Amino acid sequence: GGAAEPPPKLVLQLERLANVPPEKAGPLQRYAATIQSQRGDYNGKVLSIRQDDLRTLAVIYDQSPSVLTEQLISWGVLDSDARRAVAHEDS
Numbered sequence: 001g002g003a004a005e006p007p008p009k010l011v012l013q014l015e016r017l018a019n020v021p022p023e024k025a026g027p028l029q030r031y032a033a034t035i036q037s038q039r040g041d042y043n044g045k046v047l048s049i050r051q052d053d054l055r056t057l058a059v060i061y062d063q064s065p066s067v068l069t070e071q072l073i074s075w076g077v078l079d080s081d082a083r084r085a086v087a088h089e090d091s
Ligand code: C2E
Pocket: 035, 038, 039, 040, 048, 049, 050, 053
């Protein structure tokens, strides 16, 4: 896409966090819970997060943003549209 294309909204499907393998779920669950707590945003089924938060999570998981995004999509935590958020990362 062109430079004028807006980035996709990154919307975590919180109920799908249960699909994340137990050995990987902890940091993501704590990160989402921290954002919910800071916002006072409880009881939501979804949580919109910052583009920067995806990069931070990639550092936490020691993976490239694009690999982490593919995993989050495969677990149903992110929509496939989230690929556009990292489409230009690896070049
Ligand atoms: P902050 O970053 O200083 O933001 C202060 C307030 O500005 C937020 O209060 C919110 O009302 C507004 N705000 C800042 N950025 C955005 C944005 O991109 N969209 C919207 N709709 N509003 C924005 P709030 O929501 O009570 O959050 C309090 C603090 O919690 C924030 O202070 C930040 O430190 C943290 N926080 C909340 N949500 C996130 C998040 O998604 N990612 C990160 N990294 N921090 C967050």
